[in-house]
Each structure stands twice: as C-alpha cells, then as structure tokens.
Amino acid sequence: MKRAESVTFGSSGLDRAAHLRGDPAALDRLASDAAARCLLMWRGKLLLGGDGLDRLAWVPLGHQLIQSGPGGNTDSPVFLGLDDDGAAVFGHDISNWQAVGLDTASVGAFFDKSEQQHPDLPPGEVFVELRRVMTRLTPREAELAATAKAISGWHLSHQFCARCGERSEMVQSGWQRSCPACGGQHFPRTxxxxxxxxxxxxxxxxxxxxxxxxxxxxxxxxxxxxxxxxxxxxxxxxxxxxxxxxxxxxxxxxxxxxxxxxxxxxxxxxxxxxxxxxxxxxxxxxxxxxxxxxxxxxxxxxxxxxxxxxxxxxxxxxxxxxxxxxx
Incomplete structure (x- = not known):
C-alpha cells in the first residue's frame, strides 16, 4: 500500500539511536546539551500546548519535575531518540503527582476530555488524553507521543520480574528491565x-x-x-x-x-x-x-x-x- 506510512503514528523517520541506550556517558553528554528536551506524562496523558493543543510541550532535562518532582512509571527519563536537529529527546512519567482540586474523575476513561494543569508548568500547557489530539500533531510528534506513552505504560505493568516476582530495575535508558534477584531480562512488549x-x-x-x-x-x-x-x-x-x-x-x-x-x-x-x-x-x-x-x-x-x-x-x-x- 503506497500510503501505508501516512497513517497516524506512522513512521516519521525518527532516529531512535538504539546504540546509545547502553552508553551512559554519551547520554549524559546529550542530556546536558541545551537543546535536549523531555516530554512529561501523567497517568497515561501527555503534556501538550499551543493554541489548539496541537503540539507537544517540552521541558528541559534540568526541570524540577524531573530532578526532584514526583516520580511515576519511569525511574528516570527514557531516551526516545535523536530529533532532526540532533537533539536528544526523552520521555518521563510523573504519575505520582496528586492533581488536587482538578477534574480527575474521567482520567483513564475511553473518552477523557479533562485537562490537568500542573502548577509548576506554564499556563496553557496541560495533560491531555492522546486520543483527543492525535490528528493535530505532526507526524514526528505523533510518533514521539506514541512511543513515550507506550513505553511508560509498559513500565507501569512490568515493574516486577515475571520469573521470580522481585521488583525489577529500569536499564538501557528505559528500554529494558533487569531483575537484580534472578538476573531475568525483560523487554518492552507490543x-x-x-x-x-x-x-x-x-x-x-x-x-x-x-x-x-x-x-x-x-x-x-x-x-x-x-x-x-x-x-x-x-x-x-x-x-x-x-x-x-x-x-x-x-x-x-x-x-x-x-x-x-x-x-x-x-x-x-x-x-x-x-x-x-x-x-x-x-x-x-x-x-x-x-x-x-x-x-x-x-x-x-x-x-x-x-x-x-x-x-x-x-x-x-x-x-x-x-x-x-x-x-
């Protein structure tokens, strides 16, 4: 099918740079670059901005919500790859944040139209259910959003070793979980x-x-x-x-x-x-x-x-x- 990859979330040619996932020194250098950026996620929702919530909202790797804020499904930012400008892009989950006083009744529902504004983020940047906005994003942002959401969800459901039941650890910059007890290695599933x-x-x-x-x-x-x-x-x-x-x-x-x-x-x-x-x-x-x-x-x-x-x-x-x- 000639138009196969024009489907939403289809390949945008993102360089996932898998060879860097096990190279902490290289990732540290990339993360320290001013152009490096991170997409925040909260309870399955992604941070979006723009007049029509039509773009991903990025934060620097040094943002307090990454360095000392509430954690979530990912122990540290997951390396998503290198964007076209060569900058490293990451995704990080902060689902432990308690959205006190905000509408959360429909979070997790099939049709979730609610939006949550974190007090430490700029006005207009809110957590939104991806189904609502997936057709508004560029192909590259749609691929990044799908990747970040899927890998975060995998970490949520695979925090314990399937072989021995002990809690596993995030390794390979988020693309693997390792069990310190039995040595089991677990990889994202699709x-x-x-x-x-x-x-x-x-x-x-x-x-x-x-x-x-x-x-x-x-x-x-x-x-x-x-x-x-x-x-x-x-x-x-x-x-x-x-x-x-x-x-x-x-x-x-x-x-x-x-x-x-x-x-x-x-x-x-x-x-x-x-x-x-x-x-x-x-x-x-x-x-x-x-x-x-x-x-x-x-x-x-x-x-x-x-x-x-x-x-x-x-x-x-x-x-x-x-x-x-x-x-």
Missing amino acids: DPVVIMLITNGDDVLMGRSPGWPEGMYSLLAGFVEPGETLESAVRREVLEEAGIPVGRVDYLASQPWPFPASLMMGCRGEALARDIRVDPAELEDAIWVGRSEMMQVFAGEHDRIKPARKGAIAHFLLQNWLADTLD
Whole structure:
C-alpha cells in the first residue's frame, strides 16, 4: 500500500539511536546539551500546548519535575531518540503527582476530555488524553507521543520480574528491565492485532462492541494468537465474531496504537458468504455497509452510523477504500 506510512503514528523517520541506550556517558553528554528536551506524562496523558493543543510541550532535562518532582512509571527519563536537529529527546512519567482540586474523575476513561494543569508548568500547557489530539500533531510528534506513552505504560505493568516476582530495575535508558534477584531480562512488549477490511462486492463488514457509544461502528479486529499467521488470525476472528468465512487476505498497513501497546496490522479480506451470525460475547452488532452508504457516513449524513474515529487505522483503511487507493 503506497500510503501505508501516512497513517497516524506512522513512521516519521525518527532516529531512535538504539546504540546509545547502553552508553551512559554519551547520554549524559546529550542530556546536558541545551537543546535536549523531555516530554512529561501523567497517568497515561501527555503534556501538550499551543493554541489548539496541537503540539507537544517540552521541558528541559534540568526541570524540577524531573530532578526532584514526583516520580511515576519511569525511574528516570527514557531516551526516545535523536530529533532532526540532533537533539536528544526523552520521555518521563510523573504519575505520582496528586492533581488536587482538578477534574480527575474521567482520567483513564475511553473518552477523557479533562485537562490537568500542573502548577509548576506554564499556563496553557496541560495533560491531555492522546486520543483527543492525535490528528493535530505532526507526524514526528505523533510518533514521539506514541512511543513515550507506550513505553511508560509498559513500565507501569512490568515493574516486577515475571520469573521470580522481585521488583525489577529500569536499564538501557528505559528500554529494558533487569531483575537484580534472578538476573531475568525483560523487554518492552507490543501486542499484534489484526484489523480487517472485509468486503463482498461493494459492501464492507462493520461491527460494534458492547458498550460503545451510540452509532459507533468500526472494522472487526482481534489479537493474533501464538503460532498464528496474520492471514489465519483474520480468518479466525471474522468467523468467530461474525460467522463470515474469508478467502484471500492481503496485508495493507500497520499502526502503532499505544492504548496501551498494540501494533494494529491492517488487512483486507474477501468474504465468501454474506450471512452474519454475531457472537454476542464479541460483538453487539455487525452489518454490511455499501460504498455509497459509507460515503454518507463519512460526510456525517447517516442517520444511524457515525464515522470511524479520525486517526485510527479503521478510518484510514475505510477512507482509502472509498477513494480506491488501497493499492
């Protein structure tokens, strides 16, 4: 797919400089440069600024929230890589900060519209849920945001050794955890997920999960199981969820999805039948939607279905399907 990497969070060509992760002296030199900068995170949210919250807000490595402020999922800043100007960029979690007096009731919810202003940060720089703003960021900032959020989330859920249960330590500038008790080494994980554009003629298969907002439909998706190819996962998931057998399957594009740490692998498949048999444990509903009807959906003129969320690979695949630009 020619436009594969134009998907939100797609590769911007960031130099991750992995060879520097185990070189403390080199990282210290980079961190001491005035151009070095750090992205702060708080309870899964990222620090943003700008008139429309359309840019990442960076702080210097010497900022008090890094040097002596409340910590969080990361013991010290995680080295994200080198930006195009050669400056080192880092991410650091301060989730132990207690946002006293601020709206935190919806933090962690699927649709979190709240914003939190830290008293030690400039007015207008607030912690925001990434789903809200992901399409406003440049490709580079979107990649940095996804990377920082995913690695911070991994540290939150992997603070203890999976082999012996002892608390592990952050090493390799955040890209590894080491157990001092048994010597176990643990690395960031990414869960593979297939998301499928299943078509039959000019119709595409759409489904909705229980609890989704009214009118929200999307492409079917599911986790790839151990020992399974992408093609097999597509066929199994569609058959399990909607009772539709699938023939040919082709890979289209992938998207890092840091909610919390998935790699969405977009595929298209040809349905061999049309009769839908929904598994209620997986889906609330599944329907065939025609091309002209989907155009109404994308125009916001459909009386039942809302368009897929902008920035998600489902929206990207459907948009390219409508434009006949999948190849």
